[in-house]
Amino acid sequence: MSDLPALGWDATLASAYRPFDRADAVPARVLRADRGVCTVLAADGVHRASLAGSLLIGAAADPAGLPCSGDWVVLRRWPDRRLTIEIVLPRRTALIRRTADKDSTGQVLAANMDTVAVVEPMHPTPDDARVERLLALAWESGAQPVIVLSKSDTARHPQAIARQLGELAPGVRVLPASVRTGAGLPELRELVAPGRTLALLGRSGAGKSTLVNALAGTEVMGVQEIRRADGKGRHTTAYRNMVLIPGGGAVIDTPGIRGVGLLETAAGLDRAFADVAELAGHCRFGDCRHDGEPGCAVESALADGTLVPRRLESWRKLQREVAVESGRRAERLAGAAGPDRRRPRR
The missing domain is CATH 3.40.50.300 (P-loop containing nucleotide triphosphate hydrolases)
Incomplete structure (x- = not known):
């Protein structure tokens, strides 16, 4: 028997699972996710389970909704002994990188x-x-x-x-x-x-x-x-x-990462570059670009050696990357929604 609380099962997860609690369902945690099938750990041990159709349909619009290692899921047992993952319970945290495609x-x-x-x-x-x-x-x-x-x-x-x-x-x-x-x-x-x-x-x-x-x-x-x-x-x-x-x-x-793309990580950048973000907050102008504007606290820090040029350039590079990817993501979502084809009222 597995000790789910030792893996992080708590009152919050139990509350999220409660609407799906039924005789043929149990909570489980994903150990490994392969294409269309996952290795999961339930209270009675390790199992292999396929993905429910509803999960696959949802993944067509948002691949991030597929189960991954660490997810808590609702596991359903069928009369023919098949096991399917029906629901991914809400994630407390999630490590998400941008894929290599252009979408x-x-x-x-x-x-x-x-x-x-x-x-x-x-x-x-x-x-x-x-x-x-x-x-x-x-x-x-x-x-x-x-x-x-x-x-x-x-x-x-x-x-x-x-x-x-x-x-x-x-x-x-x-x-x-x-x-x-x-x-x-x-x-x-x-x-x-x-x-x-x-x-x-x-x-x-x-x-x-x-x-x-x-x-x-x-x-x-x-x-x-x-x-x-x-x-x-x-x-x-x-x-x-x-x-x-x-x-x-x-x-x-996780697999070794040769290159990791950032996606919607503005808050993460502010935390990773807390020193630069704090300096930027002391600039005279709220929209300061830190490129010759008067009263720029960032350039003052560069001048007195408090901030090194390499770190500022790294921050700028990642800021540009996040801005570009955020724009692409917005365009993709707008394209997925499609134009409003409703006919005007007469």
């Missing part, structure tokens, strides 16, 4: 996590711009972000690197971690305590699957060697998977 649709990477760990390896060197981008995604999810600097045993001064990166992440905890030395693992285990879910986000070769194995106490995710020259490797995890932690909660491993 500016969203792909849900994980749901109902309490913490999102941006995993960045210390070797060969952390990529500040990538961390900033992933932090914006993490903040937008509604969960609490944390930065995990993996493979800290490869650095001579890991704490110094952590302090330096922490300056780019206001309000975010930075944890150097090493599976070899055990550094940072006690702190990570706190994030997968009973009732809590941790999602890992980072590029291929960052060490996410190795961290999952360490937290689980056994090899549940495959790992591969990476190139020594640049620290990169092929995608080890090709799917999103939620792993149960013995005596604890769960961790969601």
Whole structure:
């Protein structure tokens, strides 16, 4: 028997499930989502379930409505022993990135996590711009972000690197971690305590699957060697998977991300660049573009060294990207609605 409360089942979820409670239905949590079928965990164990027609129809208009790892769902048992997922219960949090197509649709990477760990390896060197981008995604999810600097045993001064990166992440905890030395693992285990879910986000070769194995106490995710020259490797995890932690909660491993597009993440950007947003709030003009206007607090910070040019340019780049994708999404939704073909009254 599975302990659903240890996975985060609480009074709020029970209330959301109550309208669908019937003799042939049970609540379950999605461990893995494949094309048209999911692996789910219910109170009586693990099952494979297909998607109800209503879910598939809804996904045609909004693919983000499909179940993903971490979702709580209504599982229906049929007389012929078939199992179908009928409803995805409301998500508390959701990690959503923009898909690679031109329609500016969203792909849900994980749901109902309490913490999102941006995993960045210390070797060969952390990529500040990538961390900033992933932090914006993490903040937008509604969960609490944390930065995990993996493979800290490869650095001579890991704490110094952590302090330096922490300056780019206001309000975010930075944890150097090493599976070899055990550094940072006690702190990570706190994030997968009973009732809590941790999602890992980072590029291929960052060490996410190795961290999952360490937290689980056994090899549940495959790992591969990476190139020594640049620290990169092929995608080890090709799917999103939620792993149960013995005596604890769960961790969601996501595929290595070569590039992650932002979608409707204005609030996440403000949190990821809280220092820049605060400076912009002190500009003389509310519509200041920070490009030669008088009384610009952002340019003053650049002049006195409080703000470095690279960080401002990173903020501007992501702001432009979000604006473009928001416009595309608005056009797509307007096109889906179609023109008003009603005839005028006579």
